[in-house]
Structure formats: C-alpha cells, structure tokens
Amino acid sequence: MSKLVHSSPALAAIQLRGLGRGRVVAGSVLAVVLPVVVQGLLMAVWEANLATASLVQLTGAVAVALVGGIVPGLLAALWSSLLLNYFMVDPTGSLLIHDAATVVSLVCFVVVSGAVAVVVDASARRLAQARRAGAEAAVLNRLAMVVVAAEDPVLSLLEQAREVFALGGVALFARSESVRGGSGDGPRWELWGAAGQAPATPGDGQVETVDERTLLVLGGRELSAGERKLLKAFTAQIIAVRDRQQLVVSRRENQVLAQDNKMRTSILQAVSHDLRTPLAGIRLAVSSLLSPQARFGPAQQRELLETTQDYAEQLEVMVENLLDMSRITGQAxxxxxxxxxxxxxxxxxxxxxxxxxxxxxxxxxxxxxxxxxxxxxxxxxxxxxxxxxxxxxxxxxxxxxxxxxxxxxxxxxxxxxxxxxxxxxxxxxxxxxxxxxxxxxxxxxxxxxxxxxxxxxxxxxxxxxxxxxxxxxxxxxxxxxxxxxxxxxxxxxxxxx
Missing domain, CATH: 3.30.565.10 (Histidine kinase-like ATPase, C-terminal domain)
Structure with missing residues (x-):
C-alpha cells in the first residue's frame, strides 16, 4: 500500500501549515539585510534619485513578502523607508523631513509595500490551502481504493495513515468485552492491527477514539489540528471496513446455520420416511418369527431372516451416509x-x-x-x-x-x-x-x-x-x-x- 501513497506527489502538501516557520524566519532575515544591501548598491554603484531608489526598494520589499509573508514584508517596507529617508532625502544623514512632498512619497511607499505584502501573503496562504485540499483529496481517493481493492483493508488503512502523516507507527485496538483489566474497572484493549513501530498499548501513543469499542493509537510526532481533521477520514473508513467485515462474518454464519437447518430438516424427513421402511420390515419379520402362533418351516424362516438381513443392510447404508454427510459438511x-x-x-x-x-x-x-x-x-x-x-x-x-x-x-x-x-x-x-x-x-x-x-x-x-x-x-x-x-x-x- 505504500506504493499507493508515494504515487501521489500532492501528499507532501499535507505537512504545509501556512507559509511555514522556516519561510517566516528567512523572510525576517531578508527584511533586515536586503534593504541595507540594496541601499548600499544604489549609493555605491548607481547614484539614483529618490524615485528610482524607492522603486528598487519596493521591489526588494515585494521579494521579502514573497518569501516570508505579511510580517517580514511590512518590516522590510518600514526599514526601507527609513533608509531612503536617511540616505536619499535632504537633509541626508538625518530622519528629519522638511519637504511635504517627500513625506507623501515615503508614506505612499510604505502603504504600497504593505499592501503588496498583504496580497502576497494571502496568495501564498491560499496556494498552501489549495495544495493541502488537493493532497487531502488525493488521500481520500486512495482511501477509497484501499477499501475496494486491498486484501486486508484495515491493515492497509493503518499503513497508509502512517505514511501520510509521517508517523513512526499506527496501531488499532479493540475493547475486549469479556475481560477486564488487572487494576480498576477499565476495559482491556486488544491489538487488532498495526503498521510500522506501533505502540504496544494505548498509553504508549496519541489516542484517537474511533468509537466506544475501538481506539487508533499513533506513535511519533504530534499532529496538527488540520491533520487530525483529515485523520477522521481514516477513522471513518476503519469503522466502515470493520462493519463490512462483521456483516460478512454474520452472513457466513447465517449461511452455515441455514445449511445446518436444511440438513436437520432433511435428516428428519429421511428418518421419518426412508428409515422407517427398513425398520418396519425388520420389526415385522422379527415379530413374525417370535409369534407363538406362527408355524414356519425352515424355508419360510430363512426367507424372513434374509428379509431382515436385507433391511438391516439398507438401514446400515442409510445411517452411514447420514453420518458421512454430517462429517463432510462439518469438514471433519x-x-x-x-x-x-x-x-x-x-x-x-x-x-x-x-x-x-x-x-x-x-x-x-x-x-x-x-x-x-x-x-x-x-x-x-x-x-x-x-x-x-x-x-x-x-x-x-x-x-x-x-x-x-x-x-x-x-x-x-x-x-x-x-x-x-x-x-x-x-x-x-x-x-x-x-x-x-x-x-x-x-x-x-x-x-x-x-x-x-x-x-x-x-x-x-x-x-x-x-x-x-x-x-x-x-x-x-x-x-x-x-x-x-x-x-x-x-x-x-x-x-x-
């Protein structure tokens, strides 16, 4: 079943949560470093005016927003505006601004940079959500295939859950109705199936309740809220598979009971009809021989004994066939x-x-x-x-x-x-x-x-x-x-x- 999981590249997106902490940290570092580098290049290599420098810094702020999202993007916009004010606005070397038009330009720069950062962050999050939804759809599709095609659907579902959520192991426990735990009155849980390095007991991992009789125990990292929501699809499939298997078992038991009932009915019919004929013949012959009033010659006595023997042999064959048929149907x-x-x-x-x-x-x-x-x-x-x-x-x-x-x-x-x-x-x-x-x-x-x-x-x-x-x-x-x-x-x- 691992081939089914690995065959879908969208499953990697299951681990995406927003832009990810790594991208936010990288964007924050860029928000501090990139505006300084850009400003240094503008002053050392290209003696640009304020308008040109603002456009270049705006491009850098957009790049930071693409990497880290809204917070690093706003930080880069504010930091770039301070650098532009300090190095490009008269009087240089100071944060004071004497020209109202320059103030308006810097404020517009900050607003535009922030707006771009917001749009970029929203787009990135929507892209992550779309990838996540696509990955979840792929997983659900694989689940449907597992339920239909797998020889052991429960084991396949556990293996797929382990692969999808990058867990060390997954185990399914069922409650034993007849046996209680050694301490207290809590139920005893018996292992139904496992994949990977599965927890040996429910207390060894994260417990997800499938229903009142079944627990899904996860070994490894903690799942996010979004992953737990997807995990419910696995538990729903496990319930469906278990119920289907129980129905199959019940149907087989009913078929066996129906065959047994048919066999009993047939045996009763045979006993009531076919077995009575030789028994009646044996009884009649023996009663005739034992009758005090009967006067049979040697030939007649032999005929009655031969009749008794024939009926006894018929009865023996019938009983042996009934016993053999019972052994055959019972696979004994x-x-x-x-x-x-x-x-x-x-x-x-x-x-x-x-x-x-x-x-x-x-x-x-x-x-x-x-x-x-x-x-x-x-x-x-x-x-x-x-x-x-x-x-x-x-x-x-x-x-x-x-x-x-x-x-x-x-x-x-x-x-x-x-x-x-x-x-x-x-x-x-x-x-x-x-x-x-x-x-x-x-x-x-x-x-x-x-x-x-x-x-x-x-x-x-x-x-x-x-x-x-x-x-x-x-x-x-x-x-x-x-x-x-x-x-x-x-x-x-x-x-x-």
Whole structure:
C-alpha cells in the first residue's frame, strides 16, 4: 500500500501549515539585510534619485513578502523607508523631513509595500490551502481504493495513515468485552492491527477514539489540528471496513446455520420416511418369527431372516451416509493418504453388488493413486450401488486405464458405467445435491445421499467426481485421484484434519 501513497506527489502538501516557520524566519532575515544591501548598491554603484531608489526598494520589499509573508514584508517596507529617508532625502544623514512632498512619497511607499505584502501573503496562504485540499483529496481517493481493492483493508488503512502523516507507527485496538483489566474497572484493549513501530498499548501513543469499542493509537510526532481533521477520514473508513467485515462474518454464519437447518430438516424427513421402511420390515419379520402362533418351516424362516438381513443392510447404508454427510459438511473428514491400486479396494467395494452384474476392465497400465483405502472403498461402493439401484437391468462396468491430464496434473481415472434407462436431470450436477432423488415413485431405498457423500469423500482425498451421459443411454460416473508417481517419497500424508 505504500506504493499507493508515494504515487501521489500532492501528499507532501499535507505537512504545509501556512507559509511555514522556516519561510517566516528567512523572510525576517531578508527584511533586515536586503534593504541595507540594496541601499548600499544604489549609493555605491548607481547614484539614483529618490524615485528610482524607492522603486528598487519596493521591489526588494515585494521579494521579502514573497518569501516570508505579511510580517517580514511590512518590516522590510518600514526599514526601507527609513533608509531612503536617511540616505536619499535632504537633509541626508538625518530622519528629519522638511519637504511635504517627500513625506507623501515615503508614506505612499510604505502603504504600497504593505499592501503588496498583504496580497502576497494571502496568495501564498491560499496556494498552501489549495495544495493541502488537493493532497487531502488525493488521500481520500486512495482511501477509497484501499477499501475496494486491498486484501486486508484495515491493515492497509493503518499503513497508509502512517505514511501520510509521517508517523513512526499506527496501531488499532479493540475493547475486549469479556475481560477486564488487572487494576480498576477499565476495559482491556486488544491489538487488532498495526503498521510500522506501533505502540504496544494505548498509553504508549496519541489516542484517537474511533468509537466506544475501538481506539487508533499513533506513535511519533504530534499532529496538527488540520491533520487530525483529515485523520477522521481514516477513522471513518476503519469503522466502515470493520462493519463490512462483521456483516460478512454474520452472513457466513447465517449461511452455515441455514445449511445446518436444511440438513436437520432433511435428516428428519429421511428418518421419518426412508428409515422407517427398513425398520418396519425388520420389526415385522422379527415379530413374525417370535409369534407363538406362527408355524414356519425352515424355508419360510430363512426367507424372513434374509428379509431382515436385507433391511438391516439398507438401514446400515442409510445411517452411514447420514453420518458421512454430517462429517463432510462439518469438514471433519480425516483421510490417511497413501499409494493404492484400484484392485486393492474393488473387492470390498463391490460386496453389496451382485457379482454377475459387474464387469471389471482394469488395465495393467492403470497407475496407482494417492487415496485413503477406507474412503476410496466407500466412494466406489456408493457409485456401484447407485448404478445397481437406478439401472437394475443394466450391467455395470468399472473401467480403469491410462492416467489422464486434468488441470495440469496427472490423475488416475476410474469410470463406473451403466446403460440404464432411468431418467436423469438436464443438469447432471443436480445428481450430487444432498437428499435429492430423481425416481418418480420413491420406491427405491435410500435418502438421496450416496452421490453427495461419494463426491465429498473424493474431494477430501484431493480428487474429483463428476457425471457424464453414457453414449446410447445411461450414466457414467468419473472418479479421478492424483497418481502416486507425483507424490514425494516418505511417510503417508494426512488430510482433512
């Protein structure tokens, strides 16, 4: 941000206060010395008359006024008139004047010199004010740019305040509402941001109150009244930036709360509808087996037990998906990453899918990928079960071949392909929306979390999951994970903690 400040030459005028003490002192010295030098030159080099000498001295008085302003200019005018009277007016060598016309001439000289000094001083002050106003406008313009463009507007504003006012450091303190100071009942102030050699506590510098909860503490020289007025623009911007940041935080918190509420509502709907079906089936089967009046043969008992087992497996999958979705939304997925071959996880991932409905096409050139074995097995299981559920009459093909390039990185790819006729949304991304189901009857088991959970777990391992339409009909899920060849050697990596 210092580049922004230094890029405006008008900022130097912020330090101007009138003509400045240095110019007044220099003008006072000239007011004493210059008329003597001019008078000496007039008498030694050029034997001028009173009128010519008056014009030359008037020019010197104007020069003094240009340098030092009204006071040195008036001093030079009076001093020049005395020199002219003493050396140029008869009788010379005396301050007495016997000619009324000469008196009038000297009085006019003093009046004209004083008037010129007043005009020059007023012009110089107006010029200084104009430069100051231009500098302040430049600073305000930079402030607006900082608020809009800076990554950390508060820190940038502090740095710019330090540069503009030539301070050693600037610090921003916020009051802690919950902690009181060790002595007395005064509030405790915590450092929010600092620039330069900032004061460590509010007592170490000049305190400017931003509001009842925030202090701006300046380290270095004392500021003038005009500079303090400009400093209020910085404090106003700090308040605006802080309020905007608090609004952003509040909005994010509200979004998280809204997502949590939506998740809770969806879970309640799932529990009230989808989870009740397998629970009711389990209860009915077990109640039938335990009924004293029931007379079941071995085949019927086995059928009821198999039904109970099927419903229990459905219930297990639903509960696991609900728990996984909760972990994903809470960013609590821990992935222990290491090199894996697809063949390492496929047998476990396909346990719940009929073996005669699955074809494997894993090429020998398929690279090892970096993944968590348990999470990867869960991802593939969800994809295969989703294909088996929505395309029951289709064969499911899992294809893994050569690595592919994606965003400049080498990725291992596994495709889960079905050729079913179930309808899919126009926008395939809708498939990954939690609790979203696209079957019309609602008769398929599940709570609409399988694909959402699969994508969340894939991303937790640094991979991607997207859907494509299978040529001729059906759906293809494309899972990509980083290849092991690009990973450094050493211990496994842990992600998502």
């Amino acid at each position: 997925v821990g992935a222990v990453l290491g090199p894996l071959q697809w063949q390492d996880v496929l047998p476990g991932a396909l346990r719940s899918v009929p073996a005669d409905a699955v074809d494997l096409e894993v090429a020998a050139s398929a690279p090892a990928v970096i993944a968590d074995a348990g999470l990867l097995e869960r991802v593939i299981a969800n994809l295969a079960e989703n294909a088996a559920r929505h395309a029951p009459d289709s064969r499911i093909t899992l294809v893994a071949r050569d690595p592919v390039e994606a965003d400049g990185a080498s990725m291992g790819e596994l495709r889960v392909v079905d050729t079913g006729s179930q309808p899919v949304p126009e926008d395939l991304e809708e498939l990954f929306v939690p609790f979203q189901r696209f079957d019309d009857t609602g008769g398929l088991p599940g709570v609409g979390l399988g694909l959402a959970v699969a994508r969340g777990l894939a991303e937790a391992m640094g991979g991607t999951l997207h859907a494509e339409r299978t040529p001729g009909g059906g759906l293809t899920m494309v899972l990509r994970l980083p290849t092991a060849a690009l990973q450094p050697s050493g211990p496994v990596q842990e992600a998502g903690r």
